[in-house]
Amino acid sequence: MVTTLTGVTENLSHDSVESLSMEEHKNCVELIGTYGSDEIHALSAWTSTSRDLPQEKRERIPQFIKMLVENGHDTPFEKSSLHFLMTTDIASHIHILRHRIGVSLNSASARYKELKEDKFYVPFDWDDEDRSAYEEFAKDCFKRYHASIDRLVSKGYDRKRAKESSRFYLPYGMQYAIDVMFNFRSFVHFLKLRYSRDSQEEVRAIARHMLQAVIDCGQFPHTLRAFDLVDVNGVIREPF
């Protein structure tokens, strides 16, 4: 982890402590970088008076952040950024894509790159019989996808068209790599909808891993508490 500016941490190692890799056929979340902190949120709100931060003012930060949240004064929380890398199934990918405000997202594109790793998600709560049946189906889809690209190219289609159109053989459980960044305010909004008992199990598990990674980074204890995302001991709350 390299600290580059006050409040900025960049982590390009996949073996970092924030890494929350999951096993084969599961989704995966890593917090790869953050900007901001409780202090940045408070300073942003105090800009109208002063950016100085004497000890007396620093001690007021927890209570001040709580007051900001209670009064819906949410823009200071837009000053922090949370940068995640994920591997998700298509359904979760779509759920995340629906969040438009304060979110920046890039996905791997099968238009430009043949997907060589044949990664797919298998529901964790299925029994062995259904897991095996789905694995067999998904592997067959990938086999047909690769064969289709080769066949279309051998017939004279250009490789780009062969790749983008052969995607239609891929299964809904296939996994995409996505690179997504939220500001803290939009992250809280995302959690309220996706770390919720009403959300689909898969995206809820992703949201939980994201929240745990943000808790573990240690930069936002009072903001997390003010938004009721952790209990008084800093432990992750149960879904909304």
Ligand SMILES: Cc1cc2nc3c(=O)[nH]c(=O)nc-3n(C[C@H](O)[C@H](O)[C@H](O)COP(=O)(O)OP(=O)(O)OC[C@H]3O[C@@H](n4cnc5c(N)ncnc54)[C@H](O)[C@@H]3O)c2cc1C
């Ligand atoms: C349990 C659940 C079930 C769902 N089921 C369906 C479904 O069946 N079909 C479906 O299509 N989607 C469904 N969705 C997706 C949902 O409708 C939203 O698209 C998604 O949750 C993103 O929420 P959002 O628009 O609040 O977030 P963002 O796009 O990040 O927007 C954040 C906030 O900005 C404001 N905002 C954004 N855009 C506008 C705008 N154009 N005008 C005014 N205010 C705006 C709103 O206050 C909004 O809450 C479901 C979501 C959940 C959580």
